[in-house]
Amino acid sequence: MSDTTPGAPLLEVRDLHVRVGGQAVLKGVSLSVRAGEVHALMGPNGSGKSTLAFVLAGRPGYEITGGSASFEGRDLLALAPEDRARAGLFLGFQYPVEIPGVNNAYLLKAALNAARRERALPELDAFEFLSLVRAKTQLMHIDESFLGRAVNEGFSGGEKKRNEILQMLVLEPKLALLDETDSGLDIDAMKIVANGINSLRTADRSIVLVTHYQRLLEYVVPDFVHVLAGGRILRSGDRSLALELERRGYDWLSEPAAA
C-alpha cells in the first residue's frame, strides 16, 4: 500500500546488509530520501555505491542478509526489477549495455507504455510518442537518428550516458538512481547531462546521484551528501561535505560521524 503522506520518505533504506560472492559489501546502510530531494552518494572505489544502486534496482546476484528498503511504503526488495521500474524507480547505469538488434525507439516506447499502463494512462501511439521523444532528444543534444539505432551499439561513452538520461526523461520516474552518470564525460557533455537531470527536478521527484567527484554537483546541486565507505555511510551532510571531500579526500573519514 502506498504511503503518500507529505514529507514521508519516498525511499527508506534501513540497516541494509548485502553479500556478493560470500563477501559482505554493504554492512548496514541506512538512507532516507524524501520527495523533491536530491542526494549525492559519494565514496572511494569499492565502497559499495554501485552495489547499493543495483540492489535497489533489483539486479540478481546479490544476497540480502539483513535490513530493509521501502519505496512509497512498499517493500522494495520483494518486487521484481520490472515492477520496481514500473513503480517509478529508474537506474541510470554506470556502464550502459549495448543491445544489438534492439532498436532504441522500440525500447523507449515499450518502456514508456509499460509505465503508462502502470499509471492507468492510455498508451501512446507512434505519432504521440515521436513528438514526446523529439523534444527530449533535443534537450539531450542527441541526434534523432540515434532512435533508429540499436540500444547503445556503437555509441561513445558520452553518448551512452546521454542516452541513459534521455530514457529517464521519457520515463519520468519518481526516483532516479544515477550511478556515476558523470564518469567519462567532458565538461560540455556534463553540462548537457546536468541540464537533463535538473529538468526533472520537481517537488514530487527525487534523485540519488552516485559519484566520485563533486564536479557534477556544481551543476546539480544536492540537498544532502553522504559518504559511503567500507559498506557503511560514514558521514552525511549538506553540499559543503562534497567540497570538503574534494579538498581532503576520503582518508580522514576513518571514524563514523556522530549522529
Added chain:
Amino acid sequence: MNVAASMQRSEILDRVLHDYRGVADSLPGGGSAHSARERAAGQLADLGWPSARDEYWRYANLRAFERSVYRPATVSSAQSAATLSALQRQGALPAPIEGFERLIYLDGVLVAGARSAAQSDTQANGWDWDWPAELRLGLLCDMFARDAARLYVHGTAAIEVLFLTSPAAAGAAVYPRLQLQLAAGSQMQLIERHLGDPEAPTLVACNVTIDMGRGANLRHYRLQQCGRQIAFTDTLWARLAEQAIYNVRGMTFGAGTARTSARVQLAGRGAGVDWQAIAAGRGEQVHDTALKVEHGAPDTRTDETFRGIADERARLAFSGRIQISADATGSQAHQSLKGLIEGKGAEIDLRPQLEINTHEVRAVHGATTGRLDENLLFYLLSRGLERQEARTLLKWAFLGDVLRSIDVPDLRAEAERLAAGQLPDVPALVALP
C-alpha cells in the same frame, strides 16, 4: 570400435544400394544419365556410409537417415497435378514473391513453371561433380533424382524454386536437385525453398551445384521449412571464378532432422562468399551444418555468420571450416558463430576452424554459446519491460542481423514469420521493428 558399428554402416549402405538396384532401370533419362547414376552408386559404395566417429559427421543425426527408405517416391503426373491444384485451392502454397519467376517441383519433379527457363531435364549434363567424402550424401541425389532444376543464367534473373514434398511421398524419399551455372558477369537472385509435411517419415535428400563465372553475382536465399516427419539432408557445392561473389542467406526452421553439408571453392582471384545462416530448433529437432570454404586464390574473402537458437530439447550444430591455401595471399576470413540455448535439454555445438597456410591473410573467428545474457535482460527489466517481453526481444534481436540482411521484403517477412513460429513467445511481437 567396433566391428558392430562398421557392420551396421555396411548394412545401411547395402540397403541404399539395394533400393537403388530395385529402381535403377525405371528411373528416367538416357544412357548417359544411367551411367552417371551408376557412377554415383559406385562412388558411394567406395566411400562407405558416413560415421559419427568422423569429425565431419559428429553432430549429424545420422540415425534419422539410417532409418530412411531410399526408394524415391513415384507419383504419377496425374496425381502430382491433382495434388498441386489441391494445394493451390487450399491456399497452401506460399504467396508468390514479387519480381521472381516461380518453378515448383513436387516430390522432386517439375510440375509448374516454364521448363524453358528452368532448363529442367534428366540428361546427364552437369553431372560431373565428383563429390568428396564430406559431401557424400549428395551422391544419393545423383543416384535417385528423377528430375533437376538446371538453370543457366546470362544477364540477370530472379527465380524462386519451391521444392514440395507431398503427402503421397510419405514413407519414401524425395530428391530435389538444383544445378546452377552463372555466366561471366551475370547476376541472379535465387530463392530455394523446401516445404511439405507428410504424415510418415520421409527422406528429402537434396543436392545443389553452383558454377559461377568471372564476376558473376548470386544472392541465394535458402529456406527450409519442412514438417517434422521429414529427415532432410542437403549437399551444396559452389565453385567461384575470379571476382565472383556468392551471398547466401540460409534459414533452417523445419524437419525433424536436417543436415547441410556445403563446400564453397573460391577458385579465382577476388572471389568472395558471404554466408549468413540462422537455425531455430525446438522439440526434438536436430539441425546440423558443416560448411567448408576453400580459399584457393589470392585476395579471396569469406564472411561467415551463424546464429542458432535451441529451445526445448533441440540440438544445433554448426561447423565452419575455412582453409586458406598457400596461394591465397591477401585473403580475408571473418567468422562469427553464436548459439543461444533456451531449453533445459537443448544443446548447441559450434566449431570454428581456420586452417591457414600463408602469412599474408587477415582472419578473425569467434564462437560463443550460452544462455540469454543476464546483464542485457536486467537492463530491459530495469526499464519496466515484462520479463517475457524482454526475453523475446533479446531472442529476436539475436536472429535479427541475419533476418534484416534478407533484402527481398516479401521473403524477409515470411522468414520472420517462420522464425517467430519457432520461438515460443515471439508471435505476440510479430510487429517488432
